[in-house]
Amino acid sequence: MVDSCRIFSNSSNVLKVCAGVLGVAFIVHCVGIGTTFWVKHENSAYQSRYHSGLFRSCSCFTFFGETCVCASYSNMAPGWLKCVQALEVIGLIAIICVGFLIFMQFFCTQSIAIKTWGIMLMIFAGVCILAGVSLYGAMMVANLSFSFGLCVVAAVMCFLCSILLFQDRRISLKRPMSTSQIHYANQGQIISSPNTQVVIAYSNQMQPPAYPAMNAHAQYGPPPAYIVAQHQRQFVQH
Structure with a gap:
């Protein structure tokens, strides 16, 4: 838990801003996919309006109050619309994957x-979403509505996130290696850090070597040479 908090605190502010922008892009894209206002058409003569999205369409009539009838396309969708559906869903999945990678970095x-994987996936998400809205706009030139615009905004935000992720990667390459990036091994084992520096790993619990005290011979008595010298001194005194 302490290491996770340290990694989060060491994360750059650019990455934190990118996480916020990515969250907004995810919400905007979900609303754009889920709502039925990619195209909107109103007929004032018959007091009716028609609006449709990627997966269903709705027809509304004004007769003693407004009544709307919505139906899903199921298998009746044309081929180009199925392609748009696939591109938008793939872009949404890519956004989720990038969010998971950012969580891992935190x-x-x-x-x-x-x-690096986060940057590539973010660009891939933006390309998929932009390709989907471009194809839809080419096929439905007029009467485009706000759901279409939301997905365009989501694509722009994905490219913005990719720029922020690239900047965060540059900051990480310039930043000196922190202790959280070193994976400690056994005592004395040489390992390599992510920045290709060679590190000799030592255990934090290593105790300093114990050396004998200066008077270690006290428990065994004086050495023999000392005893002989003492007897000679007593013999001279006598």
């Missing part, structure tokens, strides 16, 4: 490889 590891 609480697990600040690996450069994870940052």
Whole structure:
């Protein structure tokens, strides 16, 4: 838990801003996919309106109050619309994957490889969403509505996140290696850090070597040479 908090505190502010932007992009894209206002058409003569999304369409009539009837496309959707559905859903999945990678960078590891994968997935998400809305806009030129616009905004935010992730990667490459990036091994084992520096790992619990005290011979008595010298001194006195 302490290491996770330390990794989060060492994360750059750019990465934290990117996480916030990515969360907003996820919500905006979900609303854009789920609502039925990619196209909206109103007929004032018959007091009716029609609006549709990626997965269903609705027809509304005003007759003693407004009545709307919605139906899903199921298998009746044209091929180009199925392609748009696939591109938008793939983009949403890619956004979720990038969010998981950012979570790992906050609480697990600040690996450069994870940052690189995050950048590539973020660009991939933006390309998929933008390709989907471009195809839809080409097929439905007029009467585009706010759901279409929300997905366009989500694509722009994905490219913005990719720029922020790239900047965060540059900051991590310039930053000196922290202790959280070193994976300690056994006593005396040489390991490599993520920045290709060689590190000799020592245990934190290593005790200093114990040396004998200066008077260690006290428990065994004086050495023999000392005893002989003492007897000679007593013999001279006598």
